[in-house]
Amino acid sequence: MKMIIGNWKMYPGTPKEARQIIDKLTTLVPRSTKVKVVVCPPAVFASSVMEWKGKAPIVLGAQSCAKDDEGAWTGETSPKALASIGEKYVIVGHSERRSMGETNHDVAQKAIASVRNRLKVVLCVGEHKRDLHGNHFSVVSTQLRESLSGFPKDSAGDLVVAYEPIWAIGAQAKQPASPADHREMSILIRRTLTEYFGKSAAFTIPILYGGSVDEENAAGYLTLGEADGLLVGRVSLHPTRFAEIIRRAITPSRV
Ligand code: PGA
Numbered sequence: 534m535k536m537i538i539g540n541w542k543m544y545p546g547t548p549k550e551a552r553q554i555i556d557k558l559t560t561l562v563p564r565s566t567k568v569k570v571v572v573c574p575p576a577v578f579a580s581s582v583m584e585w586k587g588k589a590p591i592v593l594g595a596q597s598c599a600k601d602d603e604g605a606w607t608g609e610t611s612p613k614a615l616a617s618i619g620e621k622y623v624i625v626g627h628s629e630r631r632s633m634g635e636t637n638h639d640v641a642q643k644a645i646a647s648v649r650n651r652l653k654v655v656l657c658v659g660e661h662k663r664d665l666h667g668n669h670f671s672v673v674s675t676q677l678r679e680s681l682s683g684f685p686k687d688s689a690g691d692l693v694v695a696y697e698p699i700w701a702i703g704a705q706a707k708q709p710a711s712p713a714d715h716r717e718m719s720i721l722i723r724r725t726l727t728e729y730f731g732k733s734a735a736f737t738i739p740i741l742y743g744g745s746v747d748e749e750n751a752a753g754y755l756t757l758g759e760a761d762g763l764l765v766g767r768v769s770l771h772p773t774r775f776a777e778i779i780r781r782a783i784t785p786s787r788v
Pocket of ligand 1: 768
C-alpha cells in the first residue's frame with residue numbers, strides 16, 4: 534500500500550478555506566486498499582477537519598508535537614492531546630522545524646513521545662545540499678541514526694521515514710530530486726534502519742519521498758524511484774491536484 538501525506542504547513546488562513554479544501558477532498562479521494570491518505574492541517578483546525586471529513590478515507594496527522602505529554606511548555610502541542618482528538622500520525626523533524634533549531638536529539642524525543650501516545654511517526658530526514666564527494670549520504674544516515682536514538686525497537690510498525698532533500702523543497706527549489714536520487718538514498722536509509730531494527734522489521738518501514746511533488750512527477754518517484762509514498766506540501770492545498778497524485782499512487786501507469 535502506498536502512502537500519500539499532505540502537509541498543509543501554515544495554510545490556509547481561515548477555517549472557511551480549510552473547510553472548502555476538505556469538502557472538495559472528501560468528494561475526490563477514492564476509496565482504495567492501494568493507498569493510505571493522510572492530511573496534516575494546522576493544529577488549530579484539526580478538530581474541525583476531523584469532523585468535516587466524516588467517513589472519507591482520510592486520516593489526520595499533526596505537523597509536529599511536544600516532547601512531553603503535559604507540562605508548562607508555552608505554545609507547544611501535546612502528543613497526548615493530538616491522539617485524544619483522533620489524530621493518527623505526527624510529522625517529526627521536518628526541515629522547516631529543524632531550521633528553527635530543532636536538533637536530532639529533540640526529534641528523537643518527539644518520536645518517542647509520539648509512539649508512547651500511539652501516534653505513528655513520520656520522521657523527516659534530508660541534506661541541505663549535494664556535492665561531488667557524496668557527503669549527503671553520511672549527513673542523512675547520521676541524521677536518521679541520531680533521530681532514532683531511544684526509539685522503541687519493537688515499534689518499527691509505527692514508523693514512516695520521509696526523505697526530503699532540503700534543496701528540493703518549496704517554491705524556491707530550483708528543481709525537484711530525481712527518482713534515481715530517491716532510490717539511491719532510500720537504499721542507504723533502509724540499511725540504516727536495518728542496523729537499528731533488524732532486517733525483517735526494517736523492510737516493513739515505508740520510505741517516502743518529499744520535495745516539490747506534483748501530479749506530473751509523482752508516478753516517477755513511486756515507480757522508478759521505488760518510493761513507498763509521497764509527502765506533499767504546496768500541491769496538497771489544491772484538492773484536484775492532490776487527488777490526482779492519489780490516483781497516480783493507485784495506478785502509477787497512468788503517467
Ligand atoms: P513542497 O513541500 O511539496 O511544497 O516542496 C514538501 C514538504 O516540505 O514536505
